[in-house]
Amino acid sequence: MLSAMSAPQGQGPSFRELVVQALSSVERGYDLLAPKFDHTAYRTSASVLDSVAGALRPLGPFRSGLDVCCGTGAGLGVLRRVCRERITGVDFSAGMLAVGRDRSRTVPDIPPTHWVRADARALPFGPVFDLAVSFGAFGHFLPRERPGLFAQVHSVLRPGGRFAFPIVAPARPGSRPYWSLLAFDTAMRVRNAVWRPRFVMYYRTFRLADVREELIGAGFEVGLRALEDLGRRADGSPRCRLVVATRPV
Numbered sequence: 001m002l003s004a005m006s007a008p009q010g011q012g013p014s015f016r017e018l019v020v021q022a023l024s025s026v027e028r029g030y031d032l033l034a035p036k037f038d039h040t041a042y043r044t045s046a047s048v049l050d051s052v053a054g055a056l057r058p059l060g061p062f063r064s065g066l067d068v069c070c071g072t073g074a075g076l077g078v079l080r081r082v083c084r085e086r087i088t089g090v091d092f093s094a095g096m097l098a099v100g101r102d103r104s105r106t107v108p109d110i111p112p113t114h115w116v117r118a119d120a121r122a123l124p125f126g127p128v129f130d131l132a133v134s135f136g137a138f139g140h141f142l143p144r145e146r147p148g149l150f151a152q153v154h155s156v157l158r159p160g161g162r163f164a165f166p167i168v169a170p171a172r173p174g175s176r177p178y179w180s181l182l183a184f185d186t187a188m189r190v191r192n193a194v195w196r197p198r199f200v201m202y203y204r205t206f207r208l209a210d211v212r213e214e215l216i217g218a219g220f221e222v223g224l225r226a227l228e229d230l231g232r233r234a235d236g237s238p239r240c241r242l243v244v245a246t247r248p249v
């Protein structure tokens with residue numbers, strides 16, 4: 001949130017706007033934030049998008065691609081680079097979709113892009129995609145919702161299709177990021193205990209070991225790749241990995 005507020009003056013949301021957003025539901029909150037979303041730190045950074053596109057390229061080319069919780073379309077840029085046919089973004093915020101659709105009209109020579117308003121927990125597609133990606137949205141799902149979410153993504157992939165997303169190494173216990181994320185999640189839990197509608201956004205609930213088990217439970221085969229261009233930590237482990245879950249043929 002603080003980094004979102006440090007966007008160039010006049011472009012990012014004001015403190016008041018962020019507070020109003022945080023007191024709304026997730027869907028309404030993103031509708032409100034949409035016009036300024038691309039100037040916040042919530043949009044996935046170009047370095048992560050580039051790194052994921054680079055890691056996906058040797059696995060492709062893919063035909064059709066889906067960006068789950070696409071927002072204003074950060075992940076659609078990745079799909080444009082690795083998919084040859086139609087690409088689709090799905091999100092439940094009409095405001096985010098409208099901003100993404102408007103901006104994409106100004107980009108020349110891009111393949112047809114479909115912007116679909118739907119809840120990722122009930123995807124309105126058959127098994128038509130070769131690749132699904134998702135960026136920056138898993139914190140909006142409670143752990144108990146994830147098996148259903150992964151089953152939904154599995155159901156919209158063709159046999160052999162891939163579901164890929166980056167996952168950041170957890171902050172070291174006792175480090176500054178560790179305490180910041182703990183403080184954020186605790187504040188969210190307090191907010192959700194006393195205020196309706198709930199705003200589900202937790203940073204510390206998306207753990208690789210659990211996610212891997214849940215993907216396997218949904219029928220995927222799961223592989224991991226280090227995203228080397230995003231660097232390594234002092235102990236040599238990657239800062240960020242790409243999860244590549246494959247629907248078996």
Ligand SMILES: C[S@@+](CC[C@H](N)C(=O)[O-])C[C@H]1O[C@@H](n2cnc3c(N)ncnc32)[C@H](O)[C@@H]1O
Nearest residue numbers: 043044069071074091092093119120135136137
């Ligand atoms: C932090 S934004 C990320 C947007 C984009 N993927 C990016 O990386 O810039 C999270 C997005 O998830 C969407 N979202 C959250 N829960 C959702 C759900 N259940 N179904 C569809 N979209 C959802 C929000 O509307 C929002 O656009």
